Every structure is written in structure tokens, then in C-alpha cells.
Amino acid sequence: MVPNSVVFVPDGLDKLMHVSAVLAKPKSVGRPEYQEIAGKYPTPELSREWAANPAAVVAELKNLGLSRKSVILVDIGGYFAPSLNEIAELFDGKILGVMEGTENGVQKYEANLSFSRPVITVARSPLKLPEDHLVASSVVFSIEAVLRGQAEILQIRTAAVIGYGRVGRSVAGILRSRGINTVVHDSDPIKLAEAAARGFQANIRLDQAIGHASLVVCATGNKSLDLRGFGMLQSGCVVASVTSADDEFDLGCLSRGYDRTEIDKDFIRYEENRGSGRHFFLIADGNAANFIHGAVIGPAIQLIEGEKLYAIKKLIEGEVPIAKKQIAELDEKYRREVAEIWIEHFL
Known part of the structure; x- marks a missing residue:
């Protein structure tokens, strides 16, 4: 939960797909941004123990009214890396895939690389360098x-x-x-x-x-x-x-x-x-x-947030392959498009 969350979640994610819940990192639930997000979306408690328990995750998905629906998991830290296959198997809807935003999260997914669902990341993108x-x-x-x-x-x-x-x-x-x-x-x-x-x-x-x-x-x-x-x-x-x-x-x-x-x-x-x-x-x-x-870094954050939206869009459209040797990333042409839009808007 950072200041950008209160903009990115409702004005970015929720316009691309329906945000059913926001799971805040445990150490950030005391921040004012959490209170603002919690006033708009369900905020189930997040822990690594819960995320690694497929039955508990699926039960929460059903509790959120997502049975027989298509779901994307937007991860920040590899929370679902140990349990993704089992979640997809137990869930009566369809897990379209995972978008992972951090390097340490990518490393957790790379430790497996035998997933039944697509995983895409922005963690190693040049747009994340700033x-x-x-x-x-x-x-x-x-x-x-x-x-x-x-x-x-x-x-x-x-x-x-x-x-x-x-x-x-x-x-x-x-x-x-x-x-x-x-x-x-x-x-x-x-x-x-x-x-x-x-x-x-x-x-x-x-x-x-x-x-x-x-x-x-x-x-x-x-x-x-x-x-x-x-x-x-x-x-x-x-x-x-x-x-x-x-x-x-x-x-x-x-x-x-x-x-x-x-x-x-x-x-x-x-x-x-x-x-x-x-x-x-x-x-x-x-x-x-x-x-x-406050973890505020200015407009540069929108570069990678834009790429996150594009990556999620590719998951929605079924255009992300299931990883065999490495986690999927966006092609350069999509990153160029994000950069061009950012330049036009901010510069």
C-alpha cells in the first residue's frame, strides 16, 4: 500500500478488469492508503502461509463470488509461486494466469517453472530501471x-x-x-x-x-x-x-x-x-x-504501471504462453508503446 495504489487500483486495474479484492502486504495495512483502498474493495488478510495453501486460496476466491469466473492473480513478491498449479486445479472457475511485479517474486516462480498457467512479469523490464x-x-x-x-x-x-x-x-x-x-x-x-x-x-x-x-x-x-x-x-x-x-x-x-x-x-x-x-x-x-x-517516486512509477496493465491485458486475451524455460515478458514493441504514451502525457 503506497500512495500510487489509490490511483492505480481504481483508475488502472479496475477499468481494465473487475478488481474483486486487494490483498495488502501485511506490513502496510497500517498505512492511510490501505484505509482508502479498503473503503472501496474487499481486503482479505494476506500471508505467505495462506497463499501457499491452495484450499484456503480457493475458498477465498469463492467467498469473493468468483466461482466459475475467470481470474488473474496480480502478485507482488511470489506469494502464489508454491501453490499456483493446485489453485488452478481446485478452482471451479479459470485462473488465466499471474502477473508478477518484483524481482524477488520472479525468482520464486523461476524456482518451479512447471506451471499449468501462464506467468508474466515486468520486473526485468527496462521501463522499471527508473x-x-x-x-x-x-x-x-x-x-x-x-x-x-x-x-x-x-x-x-x-x-x-x-x-x-x-x-x-x-x-x-x-x-x-x-x-x-x-x-x-x-x-x-x-x-x-x-x-x-x-x-x-x-x-x-x-x-x-x-x-x-x-x-x-x-x-x-x-x-x-x-x-x-x-x-x-x-x-x-x-x-x-x-x-x-x-x-x-x-x-x-x-x-x-x-x-x-x-x-x-x-x-x-x-x-x-x-x-x-x-x-x-x-x-x-x-x-x-x-x-x-511514503515510498513516493513521482511520475516514473507510471512507466512500469503502464506495462503491468499491458501484461494483464495479454493474460486476458490468452496471448501469454505457459513458461517452459523462463517467465514470459512483453515484447519490446509494447514497451515502446507504453513509453511513447508516458512521454506524451508527462513531458
């Missing part, structure tokens, strides 16, 4: 704002960026441009080689990357830090994420070894409970740092 860079900019902005609220400046810290994907790459570049010594870690050797070629200190091992960093920004979408990883942090380190806490961290493990103190609603202290005094701080309690300030 959004990725602006998200990274807003993440760094929010980290700095939180630190200033604690009477600190960003430049006194050394940084490690975990995950050198499209957002992580931009975060690393922005931090370096601000004069902050920044190292990079990624499990993918291709991405790590690119980071090194761009002049970053690139570490193969996670402990090498974060062991001396006083600011760690995680951008993997795939549980970058667990109990062992949190144990590698130096005392006083500040940790931030570019995505949801349930995707980026194993926070449940912290209850076994750390005491939690809320210094500020967006600045949480975790201290080892064995008397060592060692501690670290988690910005926004592990959720996307830029959500602190």
Missing part, C-alpha cells in the same frame, strides 16, 4: 533522515550493500557518490564481478562484507540475514532493507538471542541478551526504509 533507481534514492534518503533524527550523519559510517541487483546496484552507487566507503556482496559471481569492475570492493563471503561495516543495506529479497548473519554485525551497526522484512530477514530468530527496544518507531535496537552489550539497530523494523516517507 523506478529501481528512484527507489534506491528514496531508501538512502530515508536512512539518512532516520540517522539525523538520532543526531547522526550518514557520512560517519562505512557501508556494505548485500545484493547487487538493480536496486542494490543503485544504492551502492548513491552511497559511494555521497562519499561513503561502500563494499558489496552478492552470491551471484556475475553480479559480484560487475561490482568489482565498477570499482567497488566486492566480497565473496558475507562475513567479510559486513564484518567492518557500520551501515548494512540489504537488497536481495531472499533472507539475506538470519541468526548467523545478524551475529556477524559489528556492535552499533545500522541495518536497513529495500523490501519487506519477511522477504529480506529471518526476524523470528532474533527472539532467541536478542532483546528488542524501540528507540523510535523507525529505529529499533536489538541487543544480545547474554550481557555482552553487543547490539545493532534495524531501520523500520526491517521493512523497506523508503516506506517511512
Whole structure:
């Protein structure tokens, strides 16, 4: 639930197809945008456990009055990747397919690639590059704002960026441009080689990357830090994420070894409970740092929202093939059309 949701859902999605429900990411249900959306559409509770349970999902579809109807699942984070085939089999209507909007979601669907229904994504589109860079900019902005609220400046810290994907790459570049010594870690050797070629200190091992960093920004979408990883942090380190806490961290493990103190609603202290005094701080309690300030990135968001609408239209028209080797994407000619419309409207 971000400011753009209150425009995109009713004025975009609902004009293309009937929106039967909006399932908000759990950590965003307290936002004002959620209240506005909930006043217009049903908002069933979303969790990964529920989404992975085909019977529970089908029961909700029927509860929404969708029996014997055609349905598209618009996913943000790979929620239905474990259960899509079973949902399609149990449902008495027709699942036309899934449109996935995020890279970490695509990775979850790619882990299977034996789906009985089409899956299409916009996550790797060139039209998403401006959004990725602006998200990274807003993440760094929010980290700095939180630190200033604690009477600190960003430049006194050394940084490690975990995950050198499209957002992580931009975060690393922005931090370096601000004069902050920044190292990079990624499990993918291709991405790590690119980071090194761009002049970053690139570490193969996670402990090498974060062991001396006083600011760690995680951008993997795939549980970058667990109990062992949190144990590698130096005392006083500040940790931030570019995505949801349930995707980026194993926070449940912290209850076994750390005491939690809320210094500020967006600045949480975790201290080892064995008397060592060692501690670290988690910005926004592990959720996307830029959500602190509304996750607003301006008109560039409409580029990728336009491509999402086109991708959904292709699902409606039955023009998306079932994935065999990779998740489907729009052809360049459709992306050009979206870009041309955006230029005409915004420029």
C-alpha cells in the first residue's frame, strides 16, 4: 500500500478488469492508503502461509463470488509461486494466469517453472530501471533522515550493500557518490564481478562484507540475514532493507538471542541478551526504509504501471504462453508503446 495504489487500483486495474479484492502486504495495512483502498474493495488478510495453501486460496476466491469466473492473480513478491498449479486445479472457475511485479517474486516462480498457467512479469523490464533507481534514492534518503533524527550523519559510517541487483546496484552507487566507503556482496559471481569492475570492493563471503561495516543495506529479497548473519554485525551497526522484512530477514530468530527496544518507531535496537552489550539497530523494523516517507517516486512509477496493465491485458486475451524455460515478458514493441504514451502525457 503506497500512495500510487489509490490511483492505480481504481483508475488502472479496475477499468481494465473487475478488481474483486486487494490483498495488502501485511506490513502496510497500517498505512492511510490501505484505509482508502479498503473503503472501496474487499481486503482479505494476506500471508505467505495462506497463499501457499491452495484450499484456503480457493475458498477465498469463492467467498469473493468468483466461482466459475475467470481470474488473474496480480502478485507482488511470489506469494502464489508454491501453490499456483493446485489453485488452478481446485478452482471451479479459470485462473488465466499471474502477473508478477518484483524481482524477488520472479525468482520464486523461476524456482518451479512447471506451471499449468501462464506467468508474466515486468520486473526485468527496462521501463522499471527508473523506478529501481528512484527507489534506491528514496531508501538512502530515508536512512539518512532516520540517522539525523538520532543526531547522526550518514557520512560517519562505512557501508556494505548485500545484493547487487538493480536496486542494490543503485544504492551502492548513491552511497559511494555521497562519499561513503561502500563494499558489496552478492552470491551471484556475475553480479559480484560487475561490482568489482565498477570499482567497488566486492566480497565473496558475507562475513567479510559486513564484518567492518557500520551501515548494512540489504537488497536481495531472499533472507539475506538470519541468526548467523545478524551475529556477524559489528556492535552499533545500522541495518536497513529495500523490501519487506519477511522477504529480506529471518526476524523470528532474533527472539532467541536478542532483546528488542524501540528507540523510535523507525529505529529499533536489538541487543544480545547474554550481557555482552553487543547490539545493532534495524531501520523500520526491517521493512523497506523508503516506506517511512511514503515510498513516493513521482511520475516514473507510471512507466512500469503502464506495462503491468499491458501484461494483464495479454493474460486476458490468452496471448501469454505457459513458461517452459523462463517467465514470459512483453515484447519490446509494447514497451515502446507504453513509453511513447508516458512521454506524451508527462513531458
